[in-house]
Amino acid sequence: MLRYIARRILLMIPTLILISFVTFIVVQLPPGDYLNAYVAQLTAEGGETVDRQQIEMLRERYGLNDPFIIQYWKWISNIIFEGDFGRSFEWNAPVSDLLWGRIGLTFVVSLASLLFVYCVAFPIGVYSAIRKYSLGDYVFTFFGFLGLAVPNFLLALVLMVISLQVFGVTPGGLFSPEYAGAPWSFAKLMDFLAHLWIPMIIIGTASTAALIRVMRANLLDELNKPYVETARAKGQSEAVLIMRYPVRIALNPFVSRLGWELPALVSGAAITSIVLNLPTAGPILLTALQSQDMFLAGSFILILSVLTVIGTLVSDILLAWLDPRIRYS
Amino acid sequence: MERGHVIPMNPVDPDAVLTVRNMKTEFALRTHTLKAVDDVSFTLKRGKTLCIVGESGSGKSVTARSILRIVPEPGKITGGDVILHREDGDVALHEMGDRSPEIRAIRGADIAMIFQEPMSSLSPVHTIGFQIEESLILHTNLDQKARRARVVELLRRVEIPDPERTADRYPFEYSGGMRQRAMIAMALACNPKVLIADEPTTALDVTTQAEILDLIQELQDEYGMAVMFITHDMGVVAEIADEVAVMYRGQHVESGTVEDIFANPREDYTKMLIGSAVRLEEPSPIKIAMQAKQAAQTGQEPILEVRGLVKQFAAKRTMLGKLVAEGVRAVNDVSFDLMPSETLGVVGESGSGKTTLGRCIMRMHEPTSGQILYRGRGTDTEITGLDKKGLRDLYADIRMIFQDPYASLNPRMTVEQLIGEPLRNRKLGTPAENRDRVADLLVRVGLKPEHMERYPHAFSGGQRQRIGIARALAPNPKLIIADEATSALDVSLRSQILDLLLEFQESFNLSFIFISHDISTVRYFCDRVAVMYRGEVVEIGNAREVCDNPTHAYTKALLSAVPRPDPTRRRIADRHRYVAKDADLLSNGASA
Numbered sequence: 001m002l003r004y005i006a007r008r009i010l011l012m013i014p015t016l017i018l019i020s021f022v023t024f025i026v027v028q029l030p031p032g033d034y035l036n037a038y039v040a041q042l043t044a045e046g047g048e049t050v051d052r053q054q055i056e057m058l059r060e061r062y063g064l065n066d067p068f069i070i071q072y073w074k075w076i077s078n079i080i081f082e083g084d085f086g087r088s089f090e091w092n093a094p095v096s097d098l099l100w101g102r103i104g105l106t107f108v109v110s111l112a113s114l115l116f117v118y119c120v121a122f123p124i125g126v127y128s129a130i131r132k133y134s135l136g137d138y139v140f141t142f143f144g145f146l147g148l149a150v151p152n153f154l155l156a157l158v159l160m161v162i163s164l165q166v167f168g169v170t171p172g173g174l175f176s177p178e179y180a181g182a183p184w185s186f187a188k189l190m191d192f193l194a195h196l197w198i199p200m201i202i203i204g205t206a207s208t209a210a211l212i213r214v215m216r217a218n219l220l221d222e223l224n225k226p227y228v229e230t231a232r233a234k235g236q237s238e239a240v241l242i243m244r245y246p247v248r249i250a251l252n253p254f255v256s257r258l259g260w261e262l263p264a265l266v267s268g269a270a271i272t273s274i275v276l277n278l279p280t281a282g283p284i285l286l287t288a289l290q291s292q293d294m295f296l297a298g299s300f301i302l303i304l305s306v307l308t309v310i311g312t313l314v315s316d317i318l319l320a321w322l323d324p325r326i327r328y329s
Numbered sequence: 330m331e332r333g334h335v336i337p338m339n340p341v342d343p344d345a346v347l348t349v350r351n352m353k354t355e356f357a358l359r360t361h362t363l364k365a366v367d368d369v370s371f372t373l374k375r376g377k378t379l380c381i382v383g384e385s386g387s388g389k390s391v392t393a394r395s396i397l398r399i400v401p402e403p404g405k406i407t408g409g410d411v412i413l414h415r416e417d418g419d420v421a422l423h424e425m426g427d428r429s430p431e432i433r434a435i436r437g438a439d440i441a442m443i444f445q446e447p448m449s450s451l452s453p454v455h456t457i458g459f460q461i462e463e464s465l466i467l468h469t470n471l472d473q474k475a476r477r478a479r480v481v482e483l484l485r486r487v488e489i490p491d492p493e494r495t496a497d498r499y500p501f502e503y504s505g506g507m508r509q510r511a512m513i514a515m516a517l518a519c520n521p522k523v524l525i526a527d528e529p530t531t532a533l534d535v536t537t538q539a540e541i542l543d544l545i546q547e548l549q550d551e552y553g554m555a556v557m558f559i560t561h562d563m564g565v566v567a568e569i570a571d572e573v574a575v576m577y578r579g580q581h582v583e584s585g586t587v588e589d590i591f592a593n594p595r596e597d598y599t600k601m602l603i604g605s606a607v608r609l610e611e612p613s614p615i616k617i618a619m620q621a622k623q624a625a626q627t628g629q630e631p632i633l634e635v636r637g638l639v640k641q642f643a644a645k646r647t648m649l650g651k652l653v654a655e656g657v658r659a660v661n662d663v664s665f666d667l668m669p670s671e672t673l674g675v676v677g678e679s680g681s682g683k684t685t686l687g688r689c690i691m692r693m694h695e696p697t698s699g700q701i702l703y704r705g706r707g708t709d710t711e712i713t714g715l716d717k718k719g720l721r722d723l724y725a726d727i728r729m730i731f732q733d734p735y736a737s738l739n740p741r742m743t744v745e746q747l748i749g750e751p752l753r754n755r756k757l758g759t760p761a762e763n764r765d766r767v768a769d770l771l772v773r774v775g776l777k778p779e780h781m782e783r784y785p786h787a788f789s790g791g792q793r794q795r796i797g798i799a800r801a802l803a804p805n806p807k808l809i810i811a812d813e814a815t816s817a818l819d820v821s822l823r824s825q826i827l828d829l830l831l832e833f834q835e836s837f838n839l840s841f842i843f844i845s846h847d848i849s850t851v852r853y854f855c856d857r858v859a860v861m862y863r864g865e866v867v868e869i870g871n872a873r874e875v876c877d878n879p880t881h882a883y884t885k886a887l888l889s890a891v892p893r894p895d896p897t898r899r900r901i902a903d904r905h906r907y908v909a910k911d912a913d914l915l916s917n918g919a920s921a
Binding site for chain 2: 066224225226229230231232233234235236237238244245248249322323324325
């Protein structure tokens with residue numbers, strides 16, 4: 001088991017190198033660079049003409065004229081050796097200052113959604129499979145498809161209205177205005193939790209609906225397997241044997257989904273965050289991409305990718321722990 | 330622990346352990362109600378074996394499940410009495426709810442059951458030890474240490490090597506025979522009075538089957554339990570039964586002692602079952618007639634010459650060079666000739682390389698070395714040297730028939746498309762001509778031309794196999810490789826299909842390579858037989874001689890493990906056993 005984990009971690013290294021490279025290419029891909037975008041913006045706003053020489057000087061200073069591979073190396077070596085993600089052109093601040101708070105919140109929101117997804121999808125999926133074609137199964141199926149079909153932003157708007165009309169909580173954001181800039185305290189935590197449920201539900205709904213279907217289908221496949229009959233013939237009670245045997249095996253795809261559920265939640269979070277005005281990574285990533293603020297955008301994407309790779313690793317380790325057939329081969 | 334409602338009724342027979350009276354189980358299907366078990370009665374006796382025999386769909390498995398009340402949806406037990414006779418009185422199982430604690434206390438404790446498929450009947454993600462222990466947790470008050478000791482003892486009793494260690498292994502680390510032994514250990518955990526075995530050896534090789542039958546017999550002698558043994562194989566019935574109950578379409582058509590049933594069967598169905606099994610003990614009359622005719626023709630050239638054929642499967646390694654799978658020499662230096670209109674049987678157990686051999690001749694596997702010379706077209710064709718186009722041409726001459734009549738027909742194609750496909754692929758005629766050809770083939774295999782428009786699901790297993798045969802015959806082949814072509818069929822269909830193939834062999838001068846694990850079909854159908862063991866042909870010769878007087882020790886062991894459908898001449902108890910010498914193992918492994 002330890003060797004398995006060690007091998008998986010070793011294999012992560014080439015994956016991460018590739019990801020960082022591709023990230024940098026993608027961020028560089030649009031024609032021009034931040035300065036072009038900046039000049040265009042200035043010209044559009046005030047009709048000012050910008051001094052060509054000054055632009056060239058800036059370009060030289062930021063190393064924007066260097067060949068691609070050297071730019072990449074400067075960027076990645078600073079990250080690895082000095083933990084320096086570079087400076088954001090647009091915010092004129094170190095990327096790391098902008099990043100950490102937002103990445104942290106993004107992950108709290110995503111993890112809360114993930115927890116919500118699994119806690120809701122697991123029991124409903126099991127119920128729907130065992131009581132196939134019952135009234136309850138049909139009801140859950142109906143809501144499941146509804147959850148899949150309704151776009152996140154629409155759900156966000158609806159919940160915002162409900163939140164304001166029914167609960168009187170100001171919708172949008174993750175904190176009430178009085179706590180937004182305040183240091184962490186118990187009161188701020190409670191306020192945060194009161195705001196958390198809306199994005200949690202919105203981001204999680206589609207995944208929940210999908211996972212219910214996955215769990216139901218997996219379990220239906222397993223319920224008629226001969227080993228279930230063996231357990232029954234042993235005299236085991238129905239509740240125990242279903243949880244111990246078919247559910248345990250049906251969990252495999254449920255767990256392996258974890259790996260790609262994470263990036264889906266993070267990207268889902270971007271749209272929702274913009275609608276709900278959450279101080280998470282989504283909105284800032286969008287503006288960074290629009291203005292070609294390459295270090296900021298690149299670092300964001302890189303960190304999210306690393307987290308995704310880690311998510312995949314966690315799900316693989318969980319799988320190996322659950323299923324001896326994977327562990328031993 | 331609740332042990333059920335005790336009813337005052339003395340068993341008629343003091344040895345009776347379980348009485349089943351007028352049992353009825355029905356399945357409510359969409360169109361009609363299927364009476365899977367229709368008024369079945371029998372008694373199980375201490376230390377005796379009752380064989381329930383019948384073909385697929387006869388309701389024998391549902392009968393077993395009805396006793397334990399574990400009939401799958403949408404089945405419903407609609408009537409009858411099931412009474413367990415215990416020292417403390419009689420218990421009426423039929424009065425218990427399907428999920429009641431009372432019936433659960435009986436399952437696995439008083440009545441235990443083992444199943445057909447030893448792989449899928451065990452949970453893949455729990456250790457063997459835990460799955461046995463579960464019965465002990467449910468039905469005994471033993472503490473953890475005592476349970477562990479009992480598990481090890483049980484595994485040792487069923488001859489699992491090194492049980493202290495192997496108890497913590499998972500089913501996928503066990504071989505098929507070991508899994509079935511573990512299943513038996515699980516069933517025996519609580520010393521049951523009744524053991525229900527549902528086709529426990531059907532998925533196993535004959536030698537493994539013989540071992541498992543031996544084991545059940547031994548355990549029965551030791552513990553004195555009543556055994557209800559469900560099988561479709563009259564040979565197995567003759568070997569192990571004390572009493573026999575024959576079932577047909579849910580009804581109990583005949584029962585009696587095993588000697589009686591085999592000597593004086595009353596019902597036509599029983600006669601047919603025994604007749605089909607006995608018939609396969611001798612070469613087919615058609616075959617004998619053909620052999621007489623062929624003896625006159627001499628000086629013929631073989632249609633196929635195989636020389637030094639080797640297939641080495643490469644070892645699998647991961648990216649980091651870690652060995653995942655050992656390399657295997659699946660076919661090792663195999664040579665033989667096949668004459669026109671001759672049938673060569675290839676027998677062997679699973680993993681002996683017989684299927685790989687067939688596939689190498691078709692180049693579905695690329696042979697590692699060796700020659701395959703095909704003479705069916707006037708000129709000599711070296712099959713190992715053919716390119717893609719050459720192979721396509723060859724596939725009109727050499728055809729295959731497959732084992733599984735369900736999996737080998739595309740469910741989305743009509744019968745006409747299926748049978749006509751080789752003709753269309755080879756552009757062998759106009760659509761109208763091909764249609765006529767398909768109609769003609771359908772008649773020849775015993776179906777009707779109007780079946781052309783139908784899809785495979787509308788046909789039974791035997792009919793589907795006929796469609797598969799028609800498809801193989803469509804482009805007028807000269808050689809047919811039949812890979813376990815009759816193994817999935819009931820015994821009554823088996824001889825029918827073999828007779829059909831013999832007829833075609835006679836009228837079209839077909840040659841066959843008939844791959845089978847079933848020695849009796851080989852004796853019935855083949856002129857010569859090659860016995861394969863670990864990739865090598867250990868013996869090859871006239872089918873009758875090899876079957877009656879085998880010379881190689883492995884062939885002897887294989888043949889003596891085959892159950893004989895004659896209760897007066899039981900043979901598997903004192904069979905030959907073949908243990909591969911280490912030298913054999915090494916030569917096989919070292920060449921890898």
